[in-house]
Amino acid sequence: MEKECMEEGLANTKRPLxxxxxxxxxxxxxxxxxxxxxxxxxxxxVALSGNFCFGFAAGYTSTAEFEMMEDxxxxxxxxxFFGSILTIGAAIGAILSGKIADFVGRKRTMWxxxxxxxxxxxxxxxxxxxxxxxxxxxxxxAYVVIVLIRxxxxxxxxxxxxxxxxxxxxLGNFFSWRTLSLLAIIPxxxxxxxxxxxxxxxRWLASIxxxxxxxxxxxxxxxxxxxxxxxxxxxxxxxxxxQRGDAGFQGLFQKKYAYPLMIGVGLMLLQQLGGNSVFAAYxxxxxxxxxxxxxxGPTAIAFLQMPAAVLGVILMDxxxxxxxxxxxASVCRRWG
Numbered sequence: 001m002e003k004e005c006m007e008e009g010l011a012n013t014k015r016p017l018x019x020x021x022x023x024x025x026x027x028x029x030x031x032x033x034x035x036x037x038x039x040x041x042x043x044x045x046v047a048l049s050g051n052f053c054f055g056f057a058a059g060y061t062s063t064a065e066f067e068m069m070e071d072x073x074x075x076x077x078x079x080x081f082f083g084s085i086l087t088i089g090a091a092i093g094a095i096l097s098g099k100i101a102d103f104v105g106r107k108r109t110m111w112x113x114x115x116x117x118x119x120x121x122x123x124x125x126x127x128x129x130x131x132x133x134x135x136x137x138x139x140x141x142a143y144v145v146i147v148l149i150r151x152x153x154x155x156x157x158x159x160x161x162x163x164x165x166x167x168x169x170x171l172g173n174f175f176s177w178r179t180l181s182l183l184a185i186i187p188x189x190x191x192x193x194x195x196x197x198x199x200x201x202x203r204w205l206a207s208i209x210x211x212x213x214x215x216x217x218x219x220x221x222x223x224x225x226x227x228x229x230x231x232x233x234x235x236x237x238x239x240x241x242x243q244r245g246d247a248g249f250q251g252l253f254q255k256k257y258a259y260p261l262m263i264g265v266g267l268m269l270l271q272q273l274g275g276n277s278v279f280a281a282y283x284x285x286x287x288x289x290x291x292x293x294x295x296x297g298p299t300a301i302a303f304l305q306m307p308a309a310v311l312g313v314i315l316m317d318x319x320x321x322x323x324x325x326x327x328x329a330s331v332c333r334r335w336g
Contacts (some may be wrong), residue, residue, distance in 0.1 A: 037223045044220040046194035048160045050110060053117055055164020056184050057134050063172030083281050106201040117188045124181040158309040167300035171294045206239045274332060
């Protein structure tokens, strides 16, 4: 399964962001009976809700900063360490997520991520540093959601992230940091409940040889009247090919992947070095030093990110990723 994701991610760097057809689940190739079914729609929403939890966690440090430092007597250095724990946990979770998802499946991995989310939020509410657990959950959920979501739902992925930021900034104006951490458990529980009603990833079931469960999951996603035999055969064949190959981290360093690998790593570095994550984590401090309201400012920024995310996808579909990235980098270099 690791090689499946690697091949798809590296070899298809020129694929349009908004294809003509909409693939909601990576294991579900459209066929004659592949219209949007209730189970398929619910599966997409449940998977996307994990990114809402991610956005909520990303904005929590900014919202809770001043009140938490005052209540707990934390220094700037201590709070900075608290904020950085999220990133450390996310790195650990991202490293382990592929193996965990391949071993226990996508559904159980999402369940596991929400357990870590809930443990982390309860730990924060009791004034202990459990943000590492939340970071680990972020790393797990990021892998699973990216694997599951395709097509036009990519924009919804970003919107859910922005929605999480918007909600945490908005609620932070009315609730204390302890109460806010308890409220963060609600969307986690919603995903836990939602996972009960969706099937496991058909590709994963095929990869571990559960033929009956594999076909049943595919029929649930496609609809009872949909013909899935051709698609099931394609999935089996693809799974066998990937399992015969040399899957592993070392496969990334093959010569044929050198160019797309450099592009992928470069884009990730560009995003992080651009300061987007740090800006979100300490947005209240930025506005406070600029003598702007720390209640209105962060909420307004989070709100504006939502239409910007939609516009970004539209522009990328119209002009391509490369052109938009070059313009974005040039603007940031000039006025950043």
